[in-house]
Amino acid sequence: MAILVAMGGVLPARAACTARPSSTAELAQCSTAAAGGDSIAARLLGDVLGDPTQRHYDPTTALSWWEQAAAGGDGQALRRLFDAHWYGRGTPKDPARARAYLAKAVAAGASWARLVRAVLAEGDEPALAADLYNGLATEGNCLAQLRLAHGHDRGGWVEKNRSQGLYWAIVAGLAGRSVPRPDDHPLFENRFHYRDCTTEAYFLRGELARNVAADLRVQVEESAAAWKPGRIPERQGPVEVPAAPGVAPAGLGSGAAARLPDWRPLPASLQRPPGRSRLGAEDVFATVGRSVYVVVAARTEADLKANKGRFGSAVAMDERTLVTNCHVIDEMAVILLRQGGQTLRATPSGGDPATDRCLMTVSPGRLSAVPGIRSWGDLRVGETVYSIGAPKGLEATLGQGLISGLRQIKTLRYVQTTAPISPGSSGGGLFDGAGNLVGITTFHIRDADGLNFAIAAEDFFR
The missing domain is CATH 2.40.10.120 (Thrombin, subunit H)
Structure with missing residues (x-):
């Protein structure tokens, strides 16, 4: 087994691969470490072999190393596998297999995976999308908060409720200034105009505020300023358009299949x-x-x-x-x-x-x-x-x-x-x-x- 001699001592080979290898010697070290069960080394080795700009490009072997890394608990390897099968990078497109890797990443709690799963669910699983976004938003994820703000502005997979949208836009702006940008993914990122939460929230807040009555706007702003991680706000104002079937109103959990009869005023x-x-x-x-x-x-x-x-x-x-x-x-x-x-x-x-x-x-x-x-x-x-x-x-x-x-x-x-x-x-x-x-x-x-x-x-x- 290869070893690395440094600082007068002998380090185990699995410590030899902590960054993406760029030379033949480093590739050999990473190969040895990966063969010994090092998940990080396996993922880094896959990154090099899966890069079409590198002379060592070998997508099939890259997938094998990423599979090994993912099996060893490396969450980033799951992302590599999702991208490869979703976009057809080095392997034929296979959306079903990509979703299987995505599900594993969601189960592991990866924020990028939860965001992507929510985006994919907006069309045919709106209740799941709302639950995923609400879960991330309450943790302080400003990207999920912004997506809720956009959703409540336009309606569809959540109820159209601009007061609720304004609330989340304000909260996202505050969160964007106080915490690093959350890990996301291009499938989710293309929903926004700007790269950072603070800028996106600034313009969205202004747009939403123009459509909320002045007295209600002040109340929503006061409520949003008091937000703390772990809180889901209750409905911040009257709903304009109800949510898609199966989605509960703002601040509540998932709905069910029973539908309401048409409105009939009291006699x-x-x-x-x-x-x-x-x-x-x-x-x-x-x-x-x-x-x-x-x-x-x-x-x-x-x-x-x-x-x-x-x-x-x-x-x-x-x-x-x-x-x-x-x-x-x-x-x-x-x-x-x-x-x-x-x-x-x-x-x-x-x-x-x-x-x-x-x-x-x-x-x-x-x-x-x-x-x-x-x-x-x-x-x-x-x-x-x-x-x-x-x-x-x-x-x-x-x-x-x-x-x-x-x-x-x-x-x-x-x-x-x-x-x-x-x-x-x-x-x-x-x-x-x-x-x-x-x-x-x-x-x-x-x-x-x-x-x-x-x-x-x-x-x-x-």
Whole structure:
């Protein structure tokens, strides 16, 4: 076995190949080290033999060395093998075999492989693409953050939601200044105009900001500035176009195959006139708390039993009909309502994912409906309001706050409130001091106090 003598001592041959060999002697050293099981040496040897500009070019042998290196745990060798079979470098193109190497690199956690797999999945596996990008983005990968920003700007494999896109563009710009550029791949890289995250984020942020209402833009900017690795933001604003089938809304996991029926507004007969008698928090809860249900939604019965589902809330409008947010039940085939010891099965009866308004029905009907509906135009900033929902599945949770703003975003009207809205509260009710329903709680801006929103209750009637 060849040896390397240095600094007066004898080093094992496997230490002789730590850089790409450039001479015949170095090639011999790397060959000996690789034959002895050195994975790095095998990969470096393959790099030389797989380079068509080198006089030692031998693509078949290069593939063999890369195979050995990959089998020994060298992640870079998996990339060489993917490229060779994907592009047909020194071997016929074989996309299926290339994808097999890519899958191994993804399983090993290689960021370049996860990015490439996500790009390849955007067309026919949008849920997988969203999951991969979200996973990388929460780790601080600015390239994945930018791809999410672009995706939410254009829609398709994720929902079109420029507020969400703006959030990720801001986060990517901050990450690009604080961490080195992540390892990527040409298949992914050609999705961008610029080579670095900071520049790409700067121009994309400006483009997105022009399409987000000024007040919402400020809120998104505050939320993005507080981002830390490990966080997936909840929906940052109203969705403009729903995601592709099988993809959950921003901030949630993968969806399922069940589809929502077309939107049908609530009948005018359910728009009962509001009461005017002021009540305290205790009386409001006693009056309308029984009208708010916990929603447990899952893709399958098996997922339900394994506690793999979503929690949300819903508000009863009559003895059979409830309203909620689509992001609570969309793509979910199994929907249960819980209150106290009672459990009911519900069925979607209408949905408009673009505005996050959904209806459900139960049979037979035995729900306790809200007593009255208050119009959005009758509300006043500064009024006391109460949120009732099921944060994290905890039923009948009361929160108190003020109306802090009345907003109209595109065609939908919102009540901005300081009353708490947290995960699981989506689809719950926002009530005034007389127990009238004024809105359906839908989203909040994370890390920004008091930036909670409810869809105006009367918008479910149109």
